[in-house]
Amino acid sequence: MVVLIAESLNIMSKTLGPALRERQAKPIQEMAKAEDEAGADYIDLNIGPARKAGDELLTWVVKTVREVTQKPLSLDTTNPVAMEAGLKVYTGGRPLINSVSLQPDRLAAGLPLVKKYNAYMVGLLWGQEGMPRDAAERGMLVAELLYKANEAGIPNEDIWVDPIVTPVCVEINQVKSCLEFMSMLSEIAPGCKTTVGLSNISNGTPAHLRTYLNRCYMIMLMRHGLYSAIVDIFDKELFKIAKGQNQKLVDIVYQLMDGKSPDLSGLNEEDLKVAKSVKVLTGDALYSHSWLES
């Protein structure tokens, strides 16, 4: 079962962005409630870099959301001052700090907060030189991250490693390395949890088809023990897959990943499209916007 973090409360949203900036509680609370009811395990509050008055903003959002849901929250900003302000007013189950990456200033600011507020942390594998290029570089980054975090008194179990999912239509080798890294992680970093920004896999692909790539890639990551994912919580089929309610599809995708040819005739149309997406995500077929047709 994959722990699901709902992604929709986001400063980038066309409707919620302005509501956040103008401190309109109603749309924010409606969304938080809807995410809660849709089954979110965590609710992500993404206020972006929040360079100006981020502390006031996150304080307000945390309090506002708390009035309508008791689900644990994922506080999502790169501004450490805002992060601490949000944590100060936070109540309820352990919060998730989203995220701490490997640039020295981020580590220096982020790790003490994780410890001080007894939070979980997303360990984003973004290094000093930016995006890791392959599985090995991800391995090096995770080793460094764990070393620094452990040194700060944070156990592996509290770290949710984010290997960084990138769009399939940009660079297939990154999609493959991310999977490969996931398959190695339990050996490199015993006890660590994982999370991914799932929807990024389908960034840049036709809007009405994105869900099939999202669902498919999640299953492929589940194969390697995916612990959690930041997702579109309103995708009901995705929810079912994450919560063990569509084992038939999961088994079929696993078989396809192994190069087998399982019988697809029993799948409904939706699941068939997910199964058809395996090939472009393993790199066996080159992605094009019409991948479902070819």
Add this chain to the structure above:
Amino acid sequence: MTFARPKTVYSGKIKEMKLGTGPKAVTVGGETSYPFYLFEGEMPHLPRIAMEIFDSPPAEWAPAALEPFEGVTDDPVAWAKKCINDYKAEMICLQLVGTDPNGLNKGAEETAQLVKKVADAIDVPLIVWGTANHEKDTEVLRRVAEVCDGKRLILGPVEEGDHKKIGASAIGYKHTVAASTPIDINLAKQLNILLGNLGVSDDSLIIDPTVSAIGYGIEYAYSVMERIRMAALTQQDAKLQFPIICNLAKEVWKTKEAKAGTEDPRMGDPKKRGILLEAMTAMCMLLAGGDVLVMRHPDAIKLVREMIADLTAKQ
């Protein structure tokens, strides 16, 4: 232990395609290995070079490029014939620069009649290339397709934005389309799928990956072509198993290096410079998988022909 040379495993083959009609039609494609890897597979048809002519007198050509065509550049028919008779062109590429709405803005009817005149006057395959203005190309190339019914022209560039209308005309009048995408393998595949869905048959599609000159980002074009061939030959990607056309002359000769005179002595002889830039660009494209090269200068073409002969000589 004896040394075993690693060998690429190929599972696909580039489609063979006949371009043009009659005794001078050419066949391209059919490769079963990477370009010139004759120790691993076959290249049953050697790459072909199409000589470029313009539909209107060229305005900004370097003197070195104009010299071989002195006296014919104001007459596309004479120009095409000179390419064939004097420089042994196996194909002609007629660039419809005069139709550019930002330039002479010649009309569809006038242009179609001109294309027909050229097509009637020569017996080698004819490539007809628009200006990549969707609206204008749609208008012009559709009329060209109709007027030249049965000539088996190669029509380009056909892009996602105008593929439906130009593609439909090409199907109706039995021409080949050059499917053009901006240096992006995923988009190249996508356009081939779209053209296939439209009804363009597999023997009437050639890929234009968009190329550039040496020193002007050729490595991007090279890399995309290389990956197209890898997907086609080693991943059985049927939607990429098409020959590739490289419309390179205009890219080379518009660079400042090709156009510059003798002002800077470090730049060497201006005549040789352009020719070598064109020949080197063409060689890069051949090594990346080009099947048809659109070239301008007879000396550059000669150099490339020699290289092709050398690379494919039987031991």
